[in-house]
Amino acid sequence: MNLSKETISTTKYKERVLQFGEGNFLRAFADWIIHKMNQDDIFNGSIVVVQPIEEGLVSTLNEQNGLYTLFLQGINEGKQISSCEVISSISRGINPYTDYNDYLETAKNKDMRFIISNTTESGIYLEPEDEYAGIQKSFPGKLTKWLHHRFKHFEGDINKGMIIMPCELINRNGDKLKQIILELIDIWKLEDSFKEWIINHNEFCNTLVDRIVPGYPRDRIEEINKKLGYIDRLVVEGEYFHLWVIEAPSWVKKEFPADLINLNVKFVNDMTLYRTRKVRILNGAHTSLVPVSYLYGLRTVRDSVMDESIGQYITDTIFDEIIPTLSLPKAELDNFANAVIDRFKNPYIQHYLISIALNSISKYKTRVLPSLLSYIEDKNELPQKLVFSLASLIYFYKGNIDGEIIPLNDDKDILANFSNLWNTYKASQEDSYEIIASTILSNKAYWDIDLTRINGLKELVAYYLEIIDRQGMQEAIKEVL
Ligand SMILES: NC(=O)c1ccc[n+]([C@@H]2O[C@H](COP(=O)([O-])OP(=O)(O)OC[C@H]3O[C@@H](n4cnc5c(N)ncnc54)[C@H](O)[C@@H]3O)[C@@H](O)[C@H]2O)c1
Ligand SMILES: O=P(O)(O)OC[C@@H](O)[C@@H](O)[C@H](O)[C@H](O)CO
Known part of the structure; x- marks a missing residue:
């Protein structure tokens, strides 16, 4: 039997998060954090996953109704910690290369409030060939078009801006993404009022993520599926340790209250020192x-x-x-x-x-x-x-x-x-x-x-x-x- 909503029962939540990237890291980290907040009734939202490049796992994700098994293992305060859980925070995936209209339709959803991304260190860049018409190659290009679609649909409503929390491991990821979006607005000659809406009514947060996620346990998958009693093609393994440092004004924390439960999510005024420490020591x-x-x-x-x-x-x-x-x-x-x-x-x-x-x-x-x-x-x-x-x-x-x-x-x-x-x-x-x-x-x-x-x-x-x-x-x- 393959893992799907027939295998386990799940609660349906409103779609509140648009996520660029379906990779191992986001599924073991941000999607798990949202799953935990849903379990504690403090978020009540699900995630629509957008596949950022042509090749990807979104069709597999949809075949499993957005579900996958996450193994977290490690040592915390001297004690072994091990958990195995089916994560149910993803409602569906969209491949914009085959279903671009479905992708743009999500911009019209009034409940959408968060953008999360992890498109690797090469994903946040200005692609000179990206145009407004058709599908954009880059993640910032796709997002700019989506935000413009939202802006137009809600006629510039200042309450329909987004909270944007990129997870790419590049310095000041939120600032960089915002700067590219503003450049694209100029290149595409979009209206000044849209630019003003982006600047004043969307919050781009710089964030720093930390969790070691080796990913799909390819060499032990048969044994794992046997133990689980179902076939899961999206199993992820990661360490128990996790830290998400989010540089944001205090109202963001109220809307994304992950720090209220037992999660290591820190809202700070400046994430620079956390980033330097982590990137130089751990990644270095x-x-x-x-x-x-x-x-x-x-x-x-x-x-x-x-x-x-x-x-x-x-x-x-x-x-x-x-x-x-x-x-x-x-x-x-x-x-x-x-x-x-x-x-x-x-x-x-x-x-x-x-x-x-x-x-x-x-x-x-x-x-x-x-x-x-x-x-x-x-x-x-x-x-x-x-x-x-x-x-x-x-x-x-x-x-x-x-x-x-x-x-x-x-x-x-x-x-x-x-x-x-x-x-x-x-x-x-x-x-x-x-x-x-x-x-x-x-x-x-x-x-x-x-x-x-x-x-x-x-x-x-x-x-x-x-x-x-x-x-x-x-x-x-x-x-x-
Ligand atoms: N795995 C970890 O332990 C870990 C921990 C912290 C941070 N990260 C960061 O997460 C990133 C992804 O890691 P992963 O383990 O999820 O890898 P992965 O291969 O499982 O996923 C990569 C994701 O990036 C997307 N992508 C790849 N190239 C792209 C491009 N040019 N433009 C847009 N999207 C692109 C893919 O579509 C996919 O969604 C890493 O680059 C790393 O910086 C990983
Ligand atoms: O994921 P990468 O490929 O950018 O880097 C490899 C590892 O250094 C990285 O994944 C760390 O395990 C991670 O950054 C820990 O939070």
Whole structure:
């Protein structure tokens, strides 16, 4: 039997949330939070999910009547916590590529009040080819059209604006989305009164999300479905820990009262410090760890932190080279970092390094490079472990270890560039490693700046590349321990 509303009974709520993205993270996080609020009778609203790109899971979601099973597992205050629940906050999904009118119709619903999104770090951008007519390629393009449709339908009613809470892991996500919408209004030459309505009667919140969600447990799904007694093609697994920091005026909290129940949702005036702490320590550690640990022969985050050498490498990287670059009180940073390391050790979830590796070049730029640059500025010396991670990343993007393919996932031009470079130089010339280091480090499209201008960086990266290549990661790591 497949999971559907025949499998369990659910309550029907008014559709109050439009959500762009049907991915694992939103289903394990925002949709779960809304499900919890519904269970406690403090929200009473359901979610319409919009598939942001042509390929996606909305048809599967509809086949399951919006239902899916969420496993949350972790350790809280020393106790093991484990829950398995069917989440019922999604009413339906819409694929705007096949049902654009249904999508626009939702703008006419007077109960709609919230927009939530997670379209990955690449989703919030200005697409120059987006036009008002037809379907827009980008998420901001689709949303602008939807908001305009709403504005026109309700004749500019100031009470029909939306509360917009993007979850993309980019700095000041709400401000960025708003700025792109305003630019599109100008490009599409929409009326000034619409612009005024967007600015004054819609609330764009900057938010920061935190929950480790490895996603669909592909390798254990048969066993899981057997235990559940039904087939669920949208099972999600995540850690128990969760935090949603929302920068918003106090009236938003009244409308989205998640903080009233046992949920870690914080409304704040400024989310900057939360974001910097999380992105630099947790995501920075993930991104620094992946190439080193993968080349060492490990495949999950837990196995990595439990390994003596790699565990020490990542702990030292956090405490010696990331934390000293942050300006929050040290005790607070140490506590956060220790908690992160405990979360990485979570024995109940399998977080594959290869899934974190997705788009590692842009992740290194936003999540690790700021620590490396601040360290150099503060101490006038190179942070060896972060540089080692950069060299490992360049080596990882060779795409194979001793003939075994690494299933890299990044922009196809980036992958082709690395592959050509490694094929051209191999270890055939004496200065191959320096040429490879120099070519990659000077590419401003990757890092925004020319990294070869940093004293000694190119040479140190080339040196690490050579020892990783000639001696293997098991030996090379000793260089920085
Ligand atoms: N998985 C986690 O542990 C976790 C935790 C916190 C934050 N996040 C953030 O969530 C994002 C998504 O993670 P996920 O695990 O849900 O991945 P996923 O692959 O399950 O979902 C990705 C979603 O993004 C959409 N998408 C992809 N490219 C897009 C584009 N160019 N434009 C518009 N939409 C696009 C897809 O349609 C899909 O809905 C990550 O990029 C990450 O920044 C993830
Ligand atoms: O989801 P990504 O691909 O942006 O990044 C991989 C991980 O670092 C990330 O998912 C963390 O687990 C998450 O940000 C924790 O809140």
